[in-house]
Amino acid sequence: DTAVSQTPKYLVTQMGNDKSIKCEQNLGHDTMYWYKQDSKKFLKIMFSYNNKELIINETVPNRFSPKSPDKAHLNLHINSLELGDSAVYFCASSQGRAHGNNEQFFGPGTRLTVL
Amino acid sequence: KQEVTQIPAALSVPEGENLVLNCSFTDSAIYNLQWFRQDPGKGLTSLLLIQSSQREQTSGRLNASLDKSSGRSTLYIAASQPGDSATYLCAVYFQAGTALIFGKGTTLSVSS
Numbered sequence: 001d002t003a004v005s006q007t008p009k010y011l012v013t014q015m016g017n018d019k020s021i022k023c024e025q026n027l028g029h030d031t032m033y034w035y036k037q038d039s040k041k042f043l044k045i046m047f048s049y050n051n052k053e054l055i056i057n058e059t060v061p062n063r064f065s066p067k068s069p070d071k072a073h074l075n076l077h078i079n080s081l082e083l084g085d086s087a088v089y090f091c092a093s094s095q096g097r098a099h100g101n102n103e104q105f106f107g108p109g110t111r112l113t114v115l
Numbered sequence: 116k117q118e119v120t121q122i123p124a125a126l127s128v129p130e131g132e133n134l135v136l137n138c139s140f141t142d143s144a145i146y147n148l149q150w151f152r153q154d155p156g157k158g159l160t161s162l163l164l165i166q167s168s169q170r171e172q173t174s175g176r177l178n179a180s181l182d183k184s185s186g187r188s189t190l191y192i193a194a195s196q197p198g199d200s201a202t203y204l205c206a207v208y209f210q211a212g213t214a215l216i217f218g219k220g221t222t223l224s225v226s227s
């Protein structure tokens with residue numbers, strides 16, 4: 001069983017469209033994250049949720065809206081897609097935000113291409 | 116500003132060589148440090164997690180060390196194999212309630 005799964009794996013869309021990426025973890029973790037890996041392969045945090053509560057919101061355009069229906073799921077909705085949104089988006093989870101043993105487990109990534 | 120730096124950006128070695136990947140970070144008050152491996156077009160695989168109270172962790176041919184006072188960690192790979200070819204990422208968890216800060220990675224190529 002996949003620990004952290006994301007759908008879709010690939011997403012190709014036109015500028016201006018709205019799209020969503022889904023993430024699910026079956027590890028029983030209570031903290032989930034969205035990271036963005038740009039064309040230079042640099043990974044950077046976007047959002048983090050702990051027990052459905054938003055705890056990290058980096059400087060990300062408000063076209064990006066995360067939603068956590070329960071602690072096993074964290075979805076990412078993107079409005080009015082722009083060319084610069086093309087990247088690989090990774091979901092991750094860990095046991096707890098204040099927990100010292102905060103080993104993070106990553107999903108396989110979603111490669112978003114905006115044309 | 117909290118930053119993580121990895122040197123070198125790329126490394127090529129012949130099979131069988133022992134090698135060391137370097138990671139440095141600002142701010143010695145860290146919670147833990149995690150090493151990952153990323154294969155082309157794939158996700159991240161966690162290799163080793165070192166808590167702030169630990170000096171090193173070992174898994175198979177991999178050994179990671181942590182020196183908080185100097186802001187450094189090293190990943191030692193013994194007897195490298197072509198299957199070790201990948202990008203190795205160092206990430207630091209600086210404070211509770213935050214997220215990992217990643218370095219830009221070292222891309223390793225092991226030739227047979």
